[in-house]
Amino acid sequence: MHDRHSRRFGLPTATALVMGNIIGGGIFLLPALVAPYGTVSLVAFVVLTAGALALALVFGKLAQRDPRTGGPYVYARAAFGDFAGFLAAWSYWITTWVSNAALAVAAVGYLDVLVPVHGATWRTVLAALVILWLPALANLAGTRYVGAVQLVSTVLKFAPLLLVAIGGLVFFDPANLGPFQAGDQSLTGSVSAAAAILLFSYLGVESAAMSAGEVRDPRRNVGRATVLGTLGAALVYLLGTLAVFGTVAHADLVDSTAPFSDSVNAMFGGDWGGVVIACAALVSMTGALNGWTLMSAQAPYAAARDGLFPAAFLRRRRGVPTTGVLVGTVLASLLTVAAYTLGTGGAFETLVLVTTFTATVPYLLATAAQLYFLLSGQRDRVRPARLTRDAALALTAFGFSLWLVAGAGYAAVYQGVLFLFAGVLVYVWLAARRTRAGSPAGAGPASAAPRAEPPGQAPPGQVPADQVPAGVSAGGGRP
Structure with a gap:
């Protein structure tokens, strides 16, 4: 049952969740980062947008x-079993809370433009923790407030970006554009080099799928929100970058x-642009933190339903998995404090870089799951004429x-693989507990009481009967 604090996301809110999670603070530096490659970087944007849209579709x-909360975890487990599902959930969970710490640190830099906080470590740490915990409190207040914050922050962040666009x-002055292809690389090399910087600008396309259980009419709205949110983010990226290219001289933009x-x-x-953009960046990062905090709770919640994460992550209040929000925010807070007080900046940057790998593991598993469903004949009412198209789409996304x-x-x-497989110990521990308790893999914790799921969802560890493809058991995993 949904109370007044727990409201399912409609299409606009779900779309804002996708756009807000894709567009963090990185957009405010992207034009300068790709400027050394010339305007050929706009071609890289177009190529990447096509790939991101394939993934969104x-x-x-x-x-x-399967419109349940958990997204890539749910799909990977249904196709390849518990271990693949666990790896998807574990890697995604790592990505969320480490990325939240990185966002908080970056946001402090923009806050310093408005209110000087650097100079004293305790002020910097306090500012970062406040930036982390305000979105967490919005999440703990319920999905109604998560959606409201996401909508407002998405609108506010686009105002200055649209102003620039x-x-x-x-x-716009074409003389500012500089060369189409800067440097000595080939055209293909320039596109690839620019794309390497832009690749991670689209992380977050899975946001609506991760929260499918909180989306109204998920079979219809998750796909629409994912595509609309990805297109909206791509439009902002492309127009914003093009506007900066055309208004700032290339020689100045590079530096x-x-x-x-x-x-x-x-x-x-004048010099007021810095204040305007600092405000926009803070709003953008706060919105991204609001959405990613919810994501940090959804992945372990979905896995805990099936006994693949500790049962504590099953606790929900007002539509939000509270344990996941608290644990994720505490871990992000500890990492942030360590980065500032222990002088572990190098290690912090390494962890952030690792998350660029861990974020893609669920993508690979989810797209591989779609290929498995299609090629094994479990197409779920997909007409034969669409098989080739859907397989080509899945291959492109893969x-x-x-x-x-x-x-x-x-x-x-290399480091991400080590980080990923460190979770194997958690999987072994939980699998051993299930075996001792006489509970089959994927059946969920023995102590977990059945709970009512939102419409269109199944009880923990069970796919709704009307969603079970031919040859697949209702408990998930391979037949």
Whole structure:
């Protein structure tokens, strides 16, 4: 039952969740980061957008098959069993709380433009913790407030970005663009190099699928929200970058540390652009933290339903898994404090880099699950004429996900694999507990009492009967 604090997300809120999670604070530096490659980086944006849309469409189709909270975890477990599902949930969980710590640290840098907080470690740490815990409190207040914060922050963050994009059309000067292809690399090499920087700009396309159980009419709205949110984010990225390219001289943009501020100052004069962009960045990061805090709770909640995470993560209040929110925020807080007080900046940056790998593991498993469902004949009412199209779409999304892994770099992949498989100990511990209790794998914790699930959802560990593909057991996993 949903009380007044627990309201299921409609299409606008679900779309805002996707857009807000995709667009964090990175957009405010992207134009300067890709400027050294020339305007060919806009081509890289178009290529990446096509891959991200393929991934978004695959998530929409998977949500039609199984519209439960958990997204990639649910799909990987249904196709390949408990261990694959656990790896998807574990890797996604790592990504969320480490990324939240990184967002908080980055947000403090923008806050310092408005209210000086640097100079004393305790002020910096306190500011970062406040930035972390305010979105957590919104989550603990219930899904109604999560959705409200997400909608408001999404609207507010787009106001200055649209100002730059529209102003860029008026003040656009082709002379500022610089060369189409800068440097000595080939055209393919330039596109690939720019894409390596831009690849992770689209992380977050799975946000609606992760919270499918909280979305109204998920079979219909998850896919729509995912595609609309991805298209909206792509439009903001492309128009914003093009506007900055056309208003800031290429030579200045290459060395810029605040490209959107420079663009506003170039268009309207004065030095007030820095304040405007700092406010926009803070709003953007707060919205991203609000959404990613919810994601940090959804992955372990979905796995705990099936006994693959500790049962404590099953606790929910007002539609939000409270234990997941608290544990994720505490871990992010500890990592943030360590980064500031113990001088572990290098280790902190390494962990953040690792998350660029761990975030793609669920993507690979989810797209592989879609290929498995299609090729094994479990197409779930997909007409034969659509099989080739859906398989091609899934292959494109799988290739895009593999490209994300390659873009993370050798060091991140190596360290990320170690980080990922450290979770095997957790899986072994929980599997051993289930065996001792005489509970079969995937049956969920023996002590977990059945709970009413939202419409369209099944009891813990069971796929609704009307969603079970031919040849697949209702408990999930391979037949």
